[in-house]
Amino acid sequence: xxxxxxxxxxxxxxxxxxxxxxxxxxxxxxxxxxxxxxxxxxxxxxxxxxxxxxxxxxxxxxxxxxxxxxxxxxxxxxxxxxxxxxxxxxxxxxxxxxxxxxxxxxxxxxxxxxxxxxxxxxxxxxxxxxxxxxxxxxxxxxxxxxxxxxxxxxxxxxxxxxxxxxxxxxxxxxxxxxxxxxxxxxxxxxxxxxxxxxxxxxxxxxxxxxxxxxxxxxxxxxxxxxxxxxxxxxxxxxxxxxxxxxxxxxxxxxxxxxxxxxxxxxxxxxxxxxxxxxxxxxxxxxxxxxxxxxxxxxxxxxxxxxxxxxxxxxxxxxxxxxxxxxxxxxxxxxxxxxxxxxxxxxxxxxxx
Amino acid sequence: xxxxxxxxxxxxxxxxxxxxxxxxxxxxxxxxxxxxxxxxxxxxxxxxxxxxxxxxxxxxxxxxxxxxxxxxxxxxxxxxxxxxxxxxxxxxxxxxxxxxxxxxxxxxxxxxxxxxxxxxxxxxxxxxxxxxxxxxxxxxxxxxxxxxxxxxxxxxxxxxxxxxxxxxxxxxxxxxxxxxxxxxxxxxxxxxxxxxxxxxxxxxxxxxxxxxxxxxxxxxxxxxxxxxxxxxxxxxxxxxxxxxxxxxxxxxxxxxxxxxxxxxxxxxxxxxxxxxxxxxxx
Ligand SMILES: Cc1cc2nc3c(=O)[nH]c(=O)nc-3n(C[C@H](O)[C@H](O)[C@H](O)COP(=O)(O)OP(=O)(O)OC[C@H]3O[C@@H](n4cnc5c(N)ncnc54)[C@H](O)[C@@H]3O)c2cc1C
Numbered sequence: 279x280x281x282x283x284x285x286x287x288x289x290x291x292x293x294x295x296x297x298x299x300x301x302x303x304x305x306x307x308x309x310x311x312x313x314x315x316x317x318x319x320x321x322x323x324x325x326x327x328x329x330x331x332x333x334x335x336x337x338x339x340x341x342x343x344x345x346x347x348x349x350x351x352x353x354x355x356x357x358x359x360x361x362x363x364x365x366x367x368x369x370x371x372x373x374x375x376x377x378x379x380x381x382x383x384x385x386x387x388x389x390x391x392x393x394x395x396x397x398x399x400x401x402x403x404x405x406x407x408x409x410x411x412x413x414x415x416x417x418x419x420x421x422x423x424x425x426x427x428x429x430x431x432x433x434x435x436x437x438x439x440x441x442x443x444x445x446x447x448x449x450x451x452x453x454x455x456x457x458x459x460x461x462x463x464x465x466x467x468x469x470x471x472x473x474x475x476x477x478x479x480x481x482x483x484x485x486x487x488x489x490x491x492x493x494x495x496x497x498x499x500x501x502x503x504x505x506x507x508x509x510x511x512x513x514x515x516x517x518x519x520x521x522x523x524x525x526x527x528x529x530x531x532x533x534x535x536x537x538x539x540x541x542x543x544x545x546x547x548x549x550x551x552x553x554x555x556x557x558x559x560x561x562x563x564x565x566x567x568x569x570x571x572x573x574x575x576x577x578x579x580x581x582x583x584x585x586x587x588x589x590x591x592x593x594x595x596x597x598x599x600x601x602x603x604x605x606x607x608x609x610x611x612x613x614x615x616x617x618x619x620x621x622x623x624x625x626x627x628x629x630x
Numbered sequence: 631x632x633x634x635x636x637x638x639x640x641x642x643x644x645x646x647x648x649x650x651x652x653x654x655x656x657x658x659x660x661x662x663x664x665x666x667x668x669x670x671x672x673x674x675x676x677x678x679x680x681x682x683x684x685x686x687x688x689x690x691x692x693x694x695x696x697x698x699x700x701x702x703x704x705x706x707x708x709x710x711x712x713x714x715x716x717x718x719x720x721x722x723x724x725x726x727x728x729x730x731x732x733x734x735x736x737x738x739x740x741x742x743x744x745x746x747x748x749x750x751x752x753x754x755x756x757x758x759x760x761x762x763x764x765x766x767x768x769x770x771x772x773x774x775x776x777x778x779x780x781x782x783x784x785x786x787x788x789x790x791x792x793x794x795x796x797x798x799x800x801x802x803x804x805x806x807x808x809x810x811x812x813x814x815x816x817x818x819x820x821x822x823x824x825x826x827x828x829x830x831x832x833x834x835x836x837x838x839x840x841x842x843x844x845x846x847x848x849x850x851x852x853x854x855x856x857x858x859x860x861x862x863x864x865x866x867x868x869x870x871x872x873x874x875x876x877x878x879x880x881x882x883x884x885x886x887x888x889x890x891x892x893x894x895x896x897x898x899x900x901x902x903x904x905x906x907x908x909x910x911x912x
Contacts, residue, residue, distance in 0.1 A: 300798060364797065365804075366764075366774045391797045395776045398764025402728060407859035410724075410759035429865065431643030431755065436865045443859040481773050485792065486803040502906050527907050545816070552758075559903055560896065570868065581900050583892065584875060593875075599895055600875030603888060611889035619893060620908055 283442060290444035293319040294354070294382040296373065297330045297345055298392055300364055301487070302337035304344055306457065306500065307388030311450060312348040313458030314415055315386055321417045325351040327382065331372050333362040342468060347460050352467040354380060360475060363484040364392050370399040372473050377404060379471065382445045384423050386415075389449035401447050407440030408447040413454055413574065423448065432551040432571040453499045453555040453578060498547065503529030504558045504579075506549055507537065508572075510565020510586060510605055514542040519609040520564065526617045532556070534566050550575035562612075564605035568593025585609075631684030631786060632743040633675040634735055635708070636766070637668040639692050639699040640756045664699045667751025669821040671814040674781065675749050676707050676822065682786060685709035687738055687745075691719055691730055697837050704832030705824040712738060716841040721855035724757070728765025729852045734845045735770060746786075748811045752777055760813070767811035775806060776813045784808075 293315045298305040312328065319326040328345030332338035334357045345353050354376050360368040373396065377385065385400075387393040389411045401408035413435070414426035422439050423446040429436040440446040498504065505524040507517060517531075524531040532549045533542070549556055551571040561579035565586065566572060573596055576582065584597035585605045594600045601608065641660045649656050675686045688703040690696050691714040700711035714734045722730065739745055748770070753760035760776070767774035777796040782803070784791050789808040794801050796815055824832070842850060851857060878895065880888050897904050 305798060363802070366776075370768075391777045391795075394760045395764060395774070398724075398761040399768045399774060401761070402725060402765040402768035405725065405859070408724065408759075408761060409860060410757075410761055424863070428758075433647075433867075434865050435868055437863050439861050439863050440859050441861055482775075482804055482806040484802060485805050487797075487800050488794075488803070489800040503903075552755075559900060559906055574868075581896065581903070582875075583896060594877075595870055595874050597875040598899065599878065599892070601878045601880060601888060601892055603880050603885070607885045608889060608892075611885040612892060614886070615889040615893045616907075619897075620904075 283444075287442075287444040290381045290383040292324045292327055292380075292382045293322070293384045294327045294329050294377075294386065294445070295345075295350070296385065296387040296393065296396070297328045297341050298388050298390060299330065299332045299337060299341050300392060304341045305388055305390060305392075305452070307390060307393070307450070307452040309344070309348045309460075310452070310455040310457055311386045311388060312345065312350060314450070314455045315384075316349040316458065318384060318415060318417055318423070319351075322383075322421060324383070327351065328353045329356075329373065329376055330354070331356045331361050331369060333357065333359050343465055344460075346463045346465050348458055349461075350466075352469065354469050354471060356471045356473055358473045358475075360473060360477060360480065363487070364395075365480060365482045365484065366395055366399055367480045367482055368473065368475055369396050370403060371475055373400050374403045375473065376471055377445060380469070385445040385447045387447070387449045389451040393449055397447060397449050404443075404445070406443040406445060406447060407438075408449070409438045409440070410449050412448045412450050415448060415450070422446070428551060428574060432574055451555050453557045456557075456578070498530045498532055498549070499554045499556055501530035501556070502558050503527055503560045504532055504549070504556050505529055505562045505564070506532040506534065506566060507564045507605070508534035508566030509536050510567075511537075512565070512606065514540070516606055517542060519606065519613075523562070523609050523613045523616070526613045527620070529558070529560070534569075534572050563593055563597070564609055566593055567591050568596065631679065631682050631747070631784075632745045633679060633684065633686045633747045633749065634738055634745045635668070635672050635675045635686060635688045635703070635749045636731055636762075637672065637688055637690050637699055637703060637751075638665045638754050638756075639663070639690060639696040640665045640754055643755050662695070662698070664702060665751055665754045665756075667753060667755070667814065667816060669751075670817045670819075671749035671751050671812070672703060672706060672708065673817070673819055673821045674812075674814055675747070677819075678747070678781065678784065679709075682784060684746075685743075687712060687742060689714065689731065689734055689738065691715070691722075691727065691734070697839075700837050701832050704835055705829045706821055707824050707828045710742060710838070711835070712838045712840060714840050714845055716853075718842050718850050718853045721858060722853060723858035723860045724759050724761040724765055725859055726853055726857035728762050728769055729857060730842075730845070730847065731762070732766045732769035733847045734840065735766065737840070737845045744809070746808045747791075748772065748809070750811070750813050752813045752815050763811060763813040770809075770811070773806045773808075773810040775804060775810055777815050778812050779815045779817070781812070
């Protein structure tokens with residue numbers, strides 16, 4: 279199946295991570311990808327580069343510093359006011375130009391709304407392969423990228439190769455890969471590139487941005503503690519038990535997919551393959567069966583506690599701690615015990 | 631205004647089962663549906679047509695039986711339907727799919743009027759890639775507006791369109807130009823129930839069926855497996871975790887007692903959590 283790589287692709291080398299930067303913030307998924315990219319680059323014996331695209335200014339230079347701090351050997355930098363807010367046209371041109379000029383063999387992007395929008399356009403422009411929402415990346419014996427992703431509605435996994443085209447592109451969702459350690463590495467080699475484009479060529483204008491503001495929904499993926507409920511909670515009014523516990527231990531609350539379909543919770547709170555991937559220190563699943571589509575979203579949790587009335591529920595196969603009990607009774611009891619146990623430290627804080 | 635909506639017939643993945651021994655998909659008897667996200671795109675297209683005039687053409691690439699999905703779209707009120715079907719499309723990845731669909735859209739333009747907008751759903755429930763929409767946009771050289779939650783306005787005279795687009799942490803308000811490709815988010819408005827007239831019309835209308843040659847596709851090598859740079863090498867079941875849950879015994883205990891044990895167990899297994907939890911609360 280594997281053919282000799284065409285001559286003009288042989289000079290494609292190095293692993294790149296697209297550094298997602300929107301409204302001044304580097305998306306944490308870029309750091310997770312640098313961690314993964316570092317591993318791939320080491321296996322291949324090549325360099326790891328960050329591609330930073332943004333407006334001139336502090337936010338962009340911060341992204342450059344952080345790319346090094348999270349493991350990049352060098353950074354490709356394209357700075358222009360045209361890249362102030364995300365728009366498909368200038369970003370596609372910018373990233374495509376960089377790739378064509380400097381030729382990475384692997385290009386990784388976050389599977390965010392921005393990353394997916396951009397990756398699709400860039401891959402089509404370059405006529406190369408793109409594998410979406412990978413859960414595992416590896417380099418096989420002959421140096422090809424082996425990208426593994428869920429298939430068939432999440433029930434199976436498949437490993438995909440891009441054999442005869444370069445770069446090999448993949449997107450990975452936030453929180454699927456582990457966050458690497460940050461070091462204080464000094465800024466290294468930065469290669470600057472220009473974007474031959476003027477504002478008049480860009481048909482799309484950003485008229486405004488409505489921030490989600492304080493609605494803490496956006497934090498679910500990065501919360502340390504998540505309490506989630508499933509159909510086992512029986513009724514929408516029981517969700518308050520979930521929220522109480524989450525509030526008591528300073529965590530976020532979420533749910534399995536049927537609760538969203540019933541309209542009991544907004545889609546932003548859904549955890550799983552078609553919802554958020556989470557990686558908390560503690561995950562409490564109450565009345566959730568643990569279907570594979572849910573499991574893939576929570577497997578990265580350090581400690582999973584499952585509460586389910588059915589001792590044979592699949593969730594007990596991957597939870598660390600299990601309780602066969604009625605969640606409707608146990609949730610309030612947990613809330614009470616937690617608030618008692620955690621109270622002293624809270625009091626100390628109030629006094630000081 | 632001419633709007634083309636790309637839809638896909640997908641297996642109702644909620645009903646797919648994996649064979650426990652062979653790890654293969656058991657497709658027998660699994661019903662097919664129109665990809666649910668595409669229905670939001672279709673509804674949006676129909677609404678635009680109702681308020682601005684014009685027509686809506688639905689397009690799908692698939693096997694002969696995908697005709698059902700197109701006929702269903704006609705009952706919802708679409709004006710015309712095109713089925714792109716040819717063996718040479720089998721095994722297409724997203725790049726090859728976007729190639730074939732963009733060719734068909736160009737051909738639809740020649741035959742039934744140039745499209746102003748092409749719609750797709752935000753992604754399919756079987757592939758989940760969200761890549762075909764952007765691929766089509768690039769190939770047609772249309773402006774691309776993905777994850778659109780709402781179309782705020784369209785001005786046909788100046789060819790301007792304003793949309794609300796979902797992005798990380800908020801909503802972007804974008805102004806762009808027609809022709810454009812829009813991928814629709816799931817919305818609040820479910821697909822309409824078609825009228826009796828629509829049902830009647832759907833039952834007797836002709837579905838246009840094109841093979842590769844009919845759609846003007848000469849470069850067969852860009853289609854199907856040959857045109858797909860990605861290759862699926864291995865399909866397998868996820869490995870079960872080696873160890874299953876440590877069970878907290880519950881018999882003869884009050885819930886309060888059980889809760890005590892659970893919390894104690896959590897904090898022993900993860901001592902760092904106690905600190906994390908209390909700092910969360912600070
Ligand atoms: C393409 C596709 C994508 C999907 N994406 C997702 C996704 O992103 N996220 C997701 O979660 N699902 C997803 N699903 C759905 C998934 O397959 C399951 O249907 C879903 O996770 C089940 O939700 P549940 O566990 O809450 O409900 P159920 O499967 O109905 O399980 C309820 C559980 O609660 C237990 N229970 C009942 N009463 C009590 C009680 N009083 N106390 C304690 N336990 C009790 C039961 O024993 C049972 O185990 C997807 C499915 C498909 C096909």
